[in-house]
Amino acid sequence: MRIPPLYRRPAWQRFFAGMAVGGAISWCIFLYIYGVWQERNTKLIRKQQEAIVDLNNEKKIWQEEYKELNKRNIEQLTVQKINIKITNSEKYKLDSLSVLEKENAVKDDLSEMLAKDLETVYQSRDLLKKIIENKPIKIHEKRYKLKIKEMIIYTTVSIELELQFE
Template sequence: MRIPPLYRRPAWQRFFAGMAIGGAISWCIFLYIYGVWQEENTELLRKQQQEIVDLNNEKKIWQEEYKEMNKRNIEQLTVQKINIKILNAEKYKLDSLSVLETEDSVRDDIDMMLAKDLETVYKSKDLLKKIIENKPIKINDKRYKLKVNELVIFTNLTIQLEIQFE
């Protein structure tokens, strides 16, 4: 079997040469288009990865800030401190040590309200008043009783008292 002598005909030679050149050109065009496409996708992936990193960092910052705000809100919604003030101690000529001891005694009696939420303290305000008013105080061999003049319930529980003879 023999190969036909097509190499002698210029039309066939041009056809095969055109096929070879066309194949090479189409291969170059394919590589160029595929390279450009890969480059665009690579750049898009880089941008998206950077955006993901930025968003994760931002999310962490927001989460930390959210946790910090929750801690502050929890602190703000509980009783942090109890302030007690006796208003009319001068009327009975009581020394400041006796007044301070009386205030500390009352503070010790209602210490259970520390770190309680404001709603619980508000619901038990009548109990607080009864605890304070029903306790007799003995100062300089005289018996006194306390009367709640003002009760302010917030993060600082403020109680203003008046002292009276029993």
């Protein structure tokens, strides 16, 4: 078998030369289009990566704020402080030191209510009244009992007391 002598015919020579030149041109066009497409996708990926980083940072900030708000809400829903005030100590002509000592004694009796949730404290308000009103106190060799005039239960439990002779 032998190869046909097509190299002698110029039409076939032009055809093969056209195929070679067309292949080279199409290869250049392919590389150009592929390069532009890759560049566009690279820019898109870079932009998306920056957006992801920004969103992750924003998410962390929101999570920290959310945790802090939860912590504050938990603190707000528990008893943080107890205030006791005896209002009519002037009526019995008592000195402020002994009144302050008795206020602190009542506060110590109620110290178990600190860090309890408001619902529990509210449900046990009758018990609080009994604890305060059934305990006689002694000031200058005289016995008194306390009567609750006003009780406010919130994050700060405020109780106003009146002294009465036993």
